[in-house]
Amino acid sequence: MFSSSLIPRCEGGLPMYPNDSHKTSKIYLFAGVFLFIVCAANMVLMNIVYSNSKRIYSRDLESIQHMSTINDQLSDINENVLNVVSTIFLDTNTDPIGEIRNAFNVIHEEEDAYEATGGRSELELRRYRQAKLAIQSYRNILSDQIPLFEKGDFSTARSTYLQEIIPLQNGASEMLTAAMEIGSRNAEESVHQNAVAHGFGLLILLALFVLGELAILYAMQRARRTSQEIMQNQYQLAAAGRKLEHSKQKVHDIALRNILTRMKNRYALEADLTERLETDVFSIAVLDTDSFYKINDAYGYSFGDEYLAVMADRLTSEFGEQGTLYNISGNEFCIIFNNVIPEPQAEEIAESIRNAMSEHYTVSGIKVHMNASGSILHYRPDECKTPDELLIKLDSAMRKVKKNGGGSLTTVITD
Structure with missing residues (x-):
């Protein structure tokens, strides 16, 4: 059976219920947690974008450095070949043929290093492969000409240099330059895409933040209305409780008093x-x-x-x-x-x-x-x-x- 004595009372006789201050504190706590999550997500997103950009930049820079080294070695080879066919080396203490061999070894190492980087576009790889084929042809021709250089047969070497070596060297250099330009553009595009992704992510977080704030405002208004309803119900319940107490007292009096004489029974x-x-x-x-x-x-x-x-x-x-x-x-x-x-x-x-x-x-x-x-x-x-x-x-x-x-x-x- 319901008993008003089971209802906790506060000063003034009103029933005590959890007021909206507790609910409001929960809302503010939720708002703080939500803002923390948004900020943390933004930091994580920025860190991911920064890491990706740094990784792409480092990879592309490494690839460009490999191709640049190959191109420089080709220039050195071409200079040494020119010295040989021009018989300039006869008046120097240098060893152009040895330097040519060393340069090709460096080119081979740089090619292996470039191919190990990965993440290259198909167009860049196509230009690189064309340059590699030209370099290989260049190397094969020089391998055939080096015995002539060593014998001192420079007339044939000059003809081969002008007709075959220079076009191959120029073609390889052009392909390498094109591959480097493509790689540089790809790096810029990747960084731009990361920046766009970051901006899009920020927009999503901003939208979530705005929606979260709107939800919090709605929850606070709802809590305020609920609080008003609870207060109204408290007053109504308090009035009902007073009536119940009065009724209980009347029942108690009737049970313990003689109705006729109004004395205790x-x-x-x-x-x-x-x-x-x-x-x-x-x-x-x-x-x-x-x-x-x-x-x-x-x-x-x-x-x-x-x-x-x-x-x-x-x-x-x-x-x-x-x-x-x-x-x-x-x-x-x-x-x-x-x-x-x-x-x-x-x-x-x-x-x-x-x-x-x-x-x-x-x-x-x-x-x-x-x-x-x-x-x-x-x-x-x-x-x-x-x-x-x-x-x-x-x-x-x-x-x-x-x-x-x-x-x-x-x-x-x-x-």
Whole structure:
């Protein structure tokens, strides 16, 4: 069953629920995490672009350096061949033929290194292969001419140089230059593509950032509306809780009070006694009108109820401050005296209550008089185990008084 006591309360009686500050803090935390992710992604993207650009630049620079070295070696070979066919070397201490062989060895090494780089475009490779074929033909022709150089047959060498070697050397140099230009353009295009990819990535991150901010703003507005709804529900629930508490109090009062006399009833008496039997010292009295049934028989039950209500009002007004009054059955009343009242005074008050109950009462214009009897007990802790045990002692003593004619009060003597 629902109980409002299970609802946590804050100052002012309103129910406590997690407010929107917690939700807002979560939203700000999400915003911070989102911005961190966007910045981190941007840094990663920039690092990737930078690494790719650096790798492409290093690769292309290495390839161009290899082809440039090959081209330089071709120029050196051509210069040495020219010296040979012009017989210039006869007046020097140089060895042009040895230098030619060394230059071709360097070219071979640079070709292997270039081909190992990879990542070249098809057009660049085609120009490089054409240059390589020209260099190979150049080398083959020189291999055939070197024995003639060594024999001193320069006339044939000059003719071969002019007709075959120069065209091959120029063709190879042109192909290498074209390959280097193509490689340089490809490198520029790759770097440009990386820059475009970086820009596109930044646009995506910017779009995500804008969408994220819009989502956060929407979430904050939603949280604000939800907070307002929660506050409204809190007030409504608080009002419902107050009504429920009031209803529970009314039910409690109805359960523990006599509707007719508005005094506490027997259930309330038993509950109060249960709390006091083990530890308290107190005086308690039970009083009852004698032969009350005669009033009901003579005037009816409604008249009898009104008679009891009038009597209860008088008892409450005159003796309510002396203790707690109970209407434990139709015409039977009980009082638990305040602890500050001594036992002799409690007996005097109980006798006064009995006298008040025995006086004449005017109900619906009819004056009625009934005697009352009662009993009083001065209780000590643990004399009785249950409220029923105590009330039985009082009722038994009061019945003896009634049996002996009634109209008096007796004191219960306990063992």
